[in-house]
Amino acid sequence: MIQSRVLLNTLLFCLMLGFALLALRTIWRNEKNLAQLKNAEQKALAASEAKSLFLASISHEMRTPLTTILGYTELIKNADILPELESKYLDHTIHSSRHLQSLLGNVLDMSKIEAGHISYNEENLNLRALIIEIEAIFQPLAQKKGLTLSIETTDPIPECLYFDGGKWRQIMLNLLSNAIKFSDSGKVSVFISIEQINDGPFHLKAVVKDQGMGIDKSESDLIFKPFVQTQSGLKKGGTGLGLVLSKEYARHMGGDLSFISSRGTGSEFTVTIQVRQGKNTPAMPEFNKADLSHLHILLVEDQAINRELMRYILCDAGAHIIEAESGSIALDLLHRNPLINALIIDRNMPEPDGLQTMALMRDNGFFLPTLMVSAGLPPSEEDMQRVGLKAWLSKPFQARDLVNSIFRVYHHLNEQAQPAGPISHPLPLFNPAARSLLDFSAERFSSLCQKGLIRIEELLHELTENNFQHNRLIAHTGKGIALQIGAESIAAQLADIENTQGQCKADQISELNILLVNTRMAMQHCHYSSPSDQSVSL
Structure with a gap:
């Protein structure tokens, strides 16, 4: 009996030892696999980081020579020295350079997102002004392709909202650019609204709809994959990053980007982002703006x-x-x-x-x-x-x-x-040095003087004794002309009227008319005015 128990215990011990060894071996294998997975993960992360760094670096480095290419190409274009055909070739070069510049920008932004370096800057912004700006960009592009572009908003729409206007603007640029690019006829419409559900946060919603070629259902899964394009996208060109970036931006701003589309019937993209009510600020984006009420x-x-x-x-x-x-x-x-x-x-x-x-x-x-x-x-x-x-x-x-x-x-x-201080000596009727400031030829400056005096004469007829605001504006305009042509005495008299808030008496007007005649004579003495121009009645 005792021998049987000893044998049984020995057998059980051997089995337990075997299971323990098996467990240890399994744990060792798991640890080894885990170490290999961690190593592979680190290599993948390093590779991804290296790819992002490379994309960021190459995109940035390519921008510098591209800017030079674009700059000098536009210089040649603006010089207007090329025949029509060569000028057309230059237009294609400029268009392609700008397109490449946009593509490089998308690649750089994508690399920033993958590296987690993208930043979001919320600020008080005027939504209506942003909408006008976007329409100003795309209306000429739509007209060039024979498309009708319509941008509508709900009424009323808040004037001031707090959100990242730069990112939202880029989303809208991507969506509208695609809508126009993939449409050859018909209409591109945009509807923008503000929504709030159950006292929750405000959502800025934009729906961009076109009547273009549309997207096949079999390719719908490719739309938001980076560097992947549909068949229609391959024909039209691009990197396949615009919509990917737009979706990432929308998600980071508490919203999303979705679409519905079918081949031949166009596409409808809907983007939403979270926004907050802005502070009670002026209609335009906040800045210490100057007062232009006098202009x-x-x-x-x-x-x-x-x-x-x-x-x-x-x-x-x-x-x-x-x-x-x-x-x-x-x-x-x-x-x-x-x-x-x-x-x-x-x-x-x-x-x-x-x-x-x-x-x-x-x-x-x-x-x-x-x-x-x-x-x-x-x-x-x-x-x-x-x-x-x-x-x-x-x-x-x-x-x-x-x-x-x-x-x-x-x-x-x-x-x-304005004079720097009190005038201790009489100003000259005419200062010939004005010509050197303009770097004009004698003939051209003479013509300028004649036309300038004629214009000053017309302005002097506008002066009255009781319309101070009108006089002030007239005096400022005439002063600028007088200074350009070197009529310093006239400029000083008009400056006096301007500085006294437009107060002007009859004797001042008479004195100005006399100065005008004398200035003409002074210019004639310097061969800068024609005698036939003396048409002022005293």
């Missing part, structure tokens, strides 16, 4: 939607806006509106373009504080000096940049016109 600005821009955006910004700062869609209309308005005392003009317009229009204004005796805006390259120093342009603002610009730029341009000229 009567002539706004010259051929695109109606761009004029609407700038008018919105400038009127919000108190400016009085007179609009023109072309240079020729602008010249006519200047002749009919003596109150105009500042100019904002787009460079790239149908002939005459911005620079040509400014040259025509100067030839007609109009010298206004001017801000030029454009999405292209700035004019050369030679061109700026030739037309008297002092300031340039690149598109796209922020609201504060537009307001503060025209404010600085206006007051810089105004400050230049």
Whole structure:
């Protein structure tokens, strides 16, 4: 009996030892597999990080030479020295360069997301202004393809919201760019609304619908995969990152991006993000904006939607806006509106373009504080000096940049016109040194002087004894012209009227008329004016 128990215990011990050894071996294998998995995971993470770093680095490095290529290509284009066919080839080069620039930007953003380095910047923003800006970008593109673009909003829509406007803008740019790219006819519509469910957070919702080629159901799963494209996407070009980035942005902002589509019937993309009610701020994005209530600005821009955006910004700062869609209309308005005392003009317009229009204004005796805006390259120093342009603002610009730029341009000229201290000696009727400041030929400066005096004469007829505000604006305009042509005594008299808030007596007007005649004679003595121009009645 005892021997049987000993044998049984020995057998049980051997079995337990075997199971223990088996368990130890299993644990060892699991630990080994776990170590291999961790090693593989680390290698995968390192590879992913290296890929993201490479993409970020190569995208950034490629931007520098691409910017140079694009810049010099546009310089050649703007020089207007090529025949029509070569100019068309250059347009294709510029278009492709800009497209490549956009693709590189998407690759760089994707690498930032994968590396966890993407940042979100919430701020108080004016939603309606953002919508106008987006429409200004895409309306010309839609018109070029023969498409109808419609952007509608619920009414009322909050003026000020707190969210990352930059990311939302990029989402909308991606969605609208795709809608136009994949549509050859029909309509692209956008509907934007604010929703709140059960007293929860506000959601900004945008629905972008097109009547383009649509997406086959078999390819629906590919839409939000990075670097993967549908068959239609392969035909139209791109990296396959725009929608991926948009979905990531929307999710990080508490929303999502979804779509419904079928082949041949178009697509409908819906994006939502969480927003908060903004602070009770002015209509435009927050900034320490200048007061433009004293400015009567002539706004010259051929695109109606761009004029609407700038008018919105400038009127919000108190400016009085007179609009023109072309240079020729602008010249006519200047002749009919003596109150105009500042100019904002787009460079790239149908002939005459911005620079040509400014040259025509100067030839007609109009010298206004001017801000030029454009999405292209700035004019050369030679061109700026030739037309008297002092300031340039690149598109796209922020609201504060537009307001503060025209404010600085206006007051810089105004400050230049003020004497540094009491005048201890009489100013000359005419200072020939004005020609050297403009770097004009004698013949051209003579023509300028003649036209400038004619314009000053017209302005003097506008002066009255009782309309102070009107007088102040007239005096400022005439002072600027007088300073440009070296009529320093006239400029000083007009500055006095301006500095006394437009108070003007009859004897001052008579004195100005006499100064005008004497200034003409002084210019004739220096061979800068024609005797036949003396048409002022005393």
